[in-house]
Amino acid sequence: MSEEEKFDVIIIGAGPAGSSCAYTLAREGKSVLMIERGDTPGSKNVTGGRFYTYALEMLDSGLYEEAALERKVTHEQIMLLSGDRSISIDYHEPGFNTGGEAPMSYTILRANFDEWLAEKAEEMGAMLACGIRVEELIERDGKIVGVRAGEDEMYADVVVAADGVNSFMAQKAGLIKDIEAHTVGVGVKEVIELPARTIEERFNLKEGEGAARMILGCTEGIHGGGFLYTNQDSISLGCVFMPAKAAERGKTIHEIFQDFKMHPSIHPLLQGGLTVEYGAHLVSEAGYRGIPRKIYREGFLMVGDAAGFVINTGYSIRGIDLAMLSGIAAARAIIDAENTAEVGPQYLKELDEIKIIPAMKAADGFFDVLETPGLYDKMPNLANDVFNNLFTVDGGVPGSIKKDVMRLIKENGLSMWQLIKFGLKGVKSL
Amino acid sequence: MSYIIACYKWVVDEADIRINPDLSIDTKKSKGKISDYDKNAIEAAVQAANILGGKSLGLTFGGPETRLSLKDALSRGPAEGCWISTGEAAKADAAVTAKALAAAIQKISDVSLVFCAEGASDTYARQTAPRIGAILDWPVVTSVSKLDIEGSTLTAVRKLDDCLQTVKVDLPAVVSVLPEINDAPIPGLKAVLAAGKKPVTEIKAEELGIDFSPKTDVTEIKGYLMNRKNIILSEGEAADKVKELAAYLRKEGVL
Numbered sequence: 001m002s003e004e005e006k007f008d009v010i011i012i013g014a015g016p017a018g019s020s021c022a023y024t025l026a027r028e029g030k031s032v033l034m035i036e037r038g039d040t041p042g043s044k045n046v047t048g049g050r051f052y053t054y055a056l057e058m059l060d061s062g063l064y065e066e067a068a069l070e071r072k073v074t075h076e077q078i079m080l081l082s083g084d085r086s087i088s089i090d091y092h093e094p095g096f097n098t099g100g101e102a103p104m105s106y107t108i109l110r111a112n113f114d115e116w117l118a119e120k121a122e123e124m125g126a127m128l129a130c131g132i133r134v135e136e137l138i139e140r141d142g143k144i145v146g147v148r149a150g151e152d153e154m155y156a157d158v159v160v161a162a163d164g165v166n167s168f169m170a171q172k173a174g175l176i177k178d179i180e181a182h183t184v185g186v187g188v189k190e191v192i193e194l195p196a197r198t199i200e201e202r203f204n205l206k207e208g209e210g211a212a213r214m215i216l217g218c219t220e221g222i223h224g225g226g227f228l229y230t231n232q233d234s235i236s237l238g239c240v241f242m243p244a245k246a247a248e249r250g251k252t253i254h255e256i257f258q259d260f261k262m263h264p265s266i267h268p269l270l271q272g273g274l275t276v277e278y279g280a281h282l283v284s285e286a287g288y289r290g291i292p293r294k295i296y297r298e299g300f301l302m303v304g305d306a307a308g309f310v311i312n313t314g315y316s317i318r319g320i321d322l323a324m325l326s327g328i329a330a331a332r333a334i335i336d337a338e339n340t341a342e343v344g345p346q347y348l349k350e351l352d353e354i355k356i357i358p359a360m361k362a363a364d365g366f367f368d369v370l371e372t373p374g375l376y377d378k379m380p381n382l383a384n385d386v387f388n389n390l391f392t393v394d395g396g397v398p399g400s401i402k403k404d405v406m407r408l409i410k411e412n413g414l415s416m417w418q419l420i421k422f423g424l425k426g427v428k429s430l
Numbered sequence: 431m432s433y434i435i436a437c438y439k440w441v442v443d444e445a446d447i448r449i450n451p452d453l454s455i456d457t458k459k460s461k462g463k464i465s466d467y468d469k470n471a472i473e474a475a476v477q478a479a480n481i482l483g484g485k486s487l488g489l490t491f492g493g494p495e496t497r498l499s500l501k502d503a504l505s506r507g508p509a510e511g512c513w514i515s516t517g518e519a520a521k522a523d524a525a526v527t528a529k530a531l532a533a534a535i536q537k538i539s540d541v542s543l544v545f546c547a548e549g550a551s552d553t554y555a556r557q558t559a560p561r562i563g564a565i566l567d568w569p570v571v572t573s574v575s576k577l578d579i580e581g582s583t584l585t586a587v588r589k590l591d592d593c594l595q596t597v598k599v600d601l602p603a604v605v606s607v608l609p610e611i612n613d614a615p616i617p618g619l620k621a622v623l624a625a626g627k628k629p630v631t632e633i634k635a636e637e638l639g640i641d642f643s644p645k646t647d648v649t650e651i652k653g654y655l656m657n658r659k660n661i662i663l664s665e666g667e668a669a670d671k672v673k674e675l676a677a678y679l680r681k682e683g684v685l
Contacts, residue, residue, distance in 0.1 A: 005620075035619065040461070129622040152619040 007033045007127075009334060010147055010156040012134050012169050014041035016320045017304025018162030019117040020059050020327030026124035028335050033154065034121065035147070036130045037163075042114025045164075046189050046281035048317060049229040049236040050212050051108045055321035058354075059328060063120070064102055068112035070231040071210025072096060072103040075203065078315060079226075079265070081217035082377075082384040086265035090204075090211075107210045107229040107236070108320075109191070134163075137172045137300070143340065144173060144299035158334050158343055160301045162327065165282045167306035175302065176292045181244045183286040185224055188257050189238030191277035192270050196233045202269050203230055214315055217380030218260040222246050224376065225314070226260055228269070235270060237261065240283050253280075284310040284319075288364040296344030301330045309356055313366045322356055329354045365428055372422050374414055379422075382412040432484045432542040436475035436508060437531050437562070438468035440492050440499040441552040449653030462495055464502055467547030467607075469614035474577070474607050475545045476507035481579045484542060485509045491530045491635075492519045505617035505625035512538070516635030516642065523644035528561030533638040535566065543584070544604045548573060559606035569599040572606045 009025055011018045014036035022032045038044040050073060056064040076091040096104050122128050138146035138153060146155035161169035165184065170176045196207075203211045215226035224241040239257050246253055260266060284290050290308040295301070303309075304323030311318040329350035337343040351357050369375075385408045390401070409416060446460035464472075472488060479486035488503040490496055491514040500511045514530050522530070535541050546559040556572070563570030575594075576587040584603055588595040589610075617625070635642065661678065663671045679685045 033623070127623065127626065129619055131616065132619045132622060149619040154619060154623075 005153070006146075006155040007031045008156065009033070009158045009160060010035065010154060011160040011162050012147065013037070013162035013164060013304075013306070014118040014121075014128060014130070015045060015114055015162060015164060015304060015323065016055075016117060017306070017323035017327040018160070019114070019121045020055075020324040021160055021162065021303060021331045022121040022126035022327075023059060023117075023124050024328050024331030025334060026121060026126040028331075029125075030335070032121075032126040033156070034118065034126055034128045035132050035134055035149065036118070036128065037133045039131050040111075040115050041118035041128070041130070042111040045110040045114060046187060046279035047108075047110045047320065048187070048189065048227045048238055049107050049109060049231065050105055050317075050320075051113065052105045052318065052321040053102045054104075055324040057102055059324060064106075067106075068116035069106040069108055070229075071107045071205070071208060073105045073107060073212045074209045075205065075211035077211055077213035077228075079213055079215040080380040080383050081215060081260075081263060081265065082381040084264050085384040085388070086263070087380075087383055087387055088265070094206075105212070107212065107231050109231055109234075109236070134169065137169065142298065144297065156299075157340055158299055158301060160303055160327075160330055161306045162303050162323075163306055165284050165305040165308075167302060170292065170295075170302050170306055173297060173300050175294050175297065175300075179282070182242065183284065183290050184243070185240040185283040185285045186243045186246070186253060186280060187238055187240040187283045188253055188280045189236060189278070190257075190261075190275050191231070191234050191236050192273035193234045193276045194270075194273040198272070199230050199233070199235065205230065214317075215260075216314075217376065218256075218263065218266075219376055220249060220251065220256050220259075221377030222249065222256075223370070227317070228266075234276065235273065237266070237270065240285075242285070283312075284308050285312060285367075287311060287367045288360040289367065291360065296347055298344065299340050301333070301343065301347055303327050303330045309360065311360055311363045311366075312370070313363055314370050322359075325354045325356050326351060329356065365425070369422070369425050372425065374412075374418070375422075378412045378414050382408055382414060385412065432482070432540045433487050433538055434475045434479040434482060434484045434543045434545070435487050435489050435535060435538070435541055436468070436472040436545045437489050437491075437558060438472060438499070438503055438547075439465045439550045439552075440490060440496045441465045441550060444551065453653040453655070455651050455653060462498060464499055464506075465547065465551040467549065467551060467609050469506060470609045470611050471545040471547045471607050472503060472506045472508060473612045473614040474605075475543070477612065478543055478545070478577075478579060479509070482542060487512055487538070489531060489534060489538075490514070491516075491522070491527055491534075493517050500630050501622075501625045503625075504628045504630075505622045506614065507617075507621070508628075510628060511630040512633065513630065514633045514635055514638070518635060518642040521644055521648070522642065523646040523648075524555050524557035524561060525645050526640075526642055528558055528565060529640045530635060530638060530642075531558065532562045532565035533640050534633055535562070537633065537638070542582070542601045543579075544568075544602070546604070546606045548606045548608050556606070559604050563604040566602075566604070569603045570606075571597055571599060571603060574605050574607045575610050577605065577607075577611070 008030040009032050011034045014034045022034050025032045053064050074096045078089045080087040132149050134147045134149045136148040144159050163169050166179045210230040213228040218226040222241050222245040226239045229236040295307045303326040309322040332350045333347035337346045389404050440462050442460040443463045448456040475486045486508040487510045488508040489512045549556040571586045573588045574586045575589040578585045582601045
């Protein structure tokens with residue numbers, strides 16, 4: 001095996017996890033090769049579009065200032081849709097956008113962000129090969145020692161699978177099985193172009209500020225939800241569904257998404273815009289219990305989505321920051337370990353230290369909350385009914401609000417007991 | 431060892447070009463790429479270099495953005511890269527482009543064969559190869575769909591409107607190839623990695639001592655709308671509709 005065919009580390013996938021891992025390793029002088037399937041990093045990605053800045057700060061302080069980011073999120077919004085009605089909550093904290101400190105989160109477009117981050121890793125000395133699909137892992141004496149792409153073989157002390165949700169590399173390594181329908185959602189997303197000024201007017205934003213909105217009740221009762229992020233001069237609008245449930249409805253995901261776009265409270269936000277991108281992707285939904293039992297073997301590590309590092313609490317979704325953190329953790333483990341056998345156990349320690357595993361454990365309860373029957377149709381409908389009741393003035397004698405609410409709970413096919421149980425479950429998961 | 435040169439152009443990816451409602455062209459979000467047919471010219475040069483025992487070289491002429499093209503071009507097989515860099519390239523016409531390329535070819539000096547694609551995927555002007563040949567006073571063979579090299583003789587099959595013409599020329603020569611000349615392979619992992627290590631020469635355009643003022647000035651680029659006839663055949667039996675359609679197509683000279 002010649003010098004030219006061996007690297008310290010080969011990373012499969014140049015997304016946030018892969019590039020963060022490569023950046024950290026290359027900075028420490030390791031020889032790193034990133035292999036990316038897309039023609040450019042980010043070209044294969046679909047993400048809602050919010051990024052928590054602390055992860056970039058952890059990679060290298062101040063890096064965020066030159067990053068390919070869109071708007072600082074200062075408006076956190078929740079929206080409940082039911083029929084043609086809606087309730088919106090807008091939490092505005094201008095402090096999220098104060099100068100001097102790193103703003104907490106930004107909206108991003110992954111095609112730009114991933115390309116930029118991979119470039120940073122290259123600047124640190126990592127090599128990047130795009131447009132290449134890794135087909136096989138090379139195994140010797142029970143260890144993973146390299147990869148095969150087409151006719152070419154390339155070797156490394158450690159191979160890092162950063163190839164995203166439904167990781168083929170982890171399957172090849174025998175660490176996960178083929179994907180199970182109930183553990184993933186299908187996300188669809190459009191990027192709709194609008195002038196920056198129009199976006200700022202429609203969302204009541206200052207220049208450079210952005211809104212991040214989670215939407216419940218836009219999925220025809222199917223487990224899932226919508227999201228909307230304001231980019232510099234476009235809006236990312238999307239929906240995530242459990243695919244099995246969607247299939248039972250007999251409606252295509254695209255049709256449900258179209259209805260969502262036409263909702264009287266959504267459509268005016270998009271009006272006059274031009275759809276410049278349409279994409280779909282799988283999203284890991286299982287949280288902590290979705291992490292495979294083993295995320296390493298000798299010569300092989302899994303990071304980011306490949307390892308199931310996604311937290312969905314219903315009111316926020318985190319994936320990119322966890323991906324970057326896990327990439328950093330993997331790099332630290334590789335740097336610190338004395339031999340390849342030590343890398344895996346060290347990686348688990350680093351994951352704990354960098355707080356991914358504890359954060360995911362803490363959010364585990366949300367998985368059950370989000371499984372609650374009625375959460376995606378009856379409850380948003382009830383909320384809208386209650387508001388309707390509250391704001392109806394027709395000259396009659398208003399009834400007791402308590403009685404009205406009890407009646408509406410019943411009318412929505414829910415019971416007080418169910419709501420109390422839901423509340424308890426929610427409180428428990430906090 | 432003599433050089434076999436493939437000239438290629440770094441163009442705007444047409445997939446990213448948008449035509450605005452006022453027909454103005456928006457290339458703000460467009461990325462660059464190697465002109466599609468040039469990939470076949472590169473492959474032809476690599477194959478010819480193997481036959482001739484020469485060295486294949488990818489040659490391009492362009493502004494600062496063209497630097498990005500070299501890794502991609504070299505991953506497709508050429509042993510070396512050469513980039514004539516100038517900010518003037520953006521407004522260069524075919525005359526200027528050919529002058530720059532020919533000057534670089536003369537500078538490289540030991541060249542036995544130059545390949546171009548028949549036309550670039552953005553302008554398809556089909557002028558580069560003939561003009562280079564004229565400047566160098568070398569034989570030019572265009573529209574080549576097949577070629578053989580034996581010793582210093584090149585036999586090429588030219589695909590013309592409705593016939594194939596076979597010609598023989600002595601090297602050195604300039605050849606423009608059609609895409610069917612070969613299957614340009616997608617570069618593999620090792621080829622991509624090797625590309626980063628291959629030697630690249632940057633020639634500053636002013637070193638070439640040529641006049642960069644174009645003879646053709648582009649005054650406007652805009653999209654155009656095709657006026658469609660919008661004829662819908664919806665009445666009658668399927669067989670009649672087909673007949674009617676055929677009649678229309680005949681009338682339009684399509685059939």
